[in-house]
Amino acid sequence: MKKYVIIAIVAFTGLCSMKASAQTKIAHINAQALIESMPDYKKAQGDIETFAAGLEKESGSLVEEYNRKMKEFDDASQKTPAMSETMKAVKVKEIQDAQKRIQDYENIAREKIGQKQSELLKPIYDKARKAIEDVAKEKGYGYVIDSSNGLLLVSPTGDDILPAVKTKLGISATAAPAPTKPTK
Helix, strand or coil: CHHHHHHHHHHHHHHHHHHHHHCCEEEEECHHHHHHHCHHHHHHHHHHHHHHHHHHHHHHHHHHHHHHHHHHHHHHHHHCCCCCHHHHHHHHHHHHHHHHHHHHHHHHHHHHHHHHHHHHHHHHHHHHHHHHHHHHHHHCEEEEEECCCCCCCCCCCCEECHHHHHHHHCCCHHHCCCCCCCCC
């Protein structure tokens, strides 16, 4: 008899846990639309563009040097067709070096822009994530799915918490771009 009571308790507990897990609330949010509607994001994007423009301006002198060397080589080739092979090799090497400096600078500039993006955007992403977590907790959601990536093939029934998160962050509801629907 004791054995049947234990089995009944285990079965009842399993049933209760299945019922509890079946009642987990699911919500979705277009996280990209949220991020893009945040004033901090707009300011960060402007700062990143300004930073990138400054780096591009600096690269202008390298490009000018490369163009100058190419023009000198072309002019020298036309004026003195009998330019020695040694002289041609020296000029070609100078042009190749200038081209390599441009490529190296572009790589460094991309890296610096990436670092600047991380530096400026990480606090914004963290702030948005915290607000999403807070709203999910306040409203009792067990899962929040990001619908911005468009990879949802089937969207579960759930509530869109974008308006609630925007309110939490103090962003007006009209400040966001139109949310995108998940593809089906």
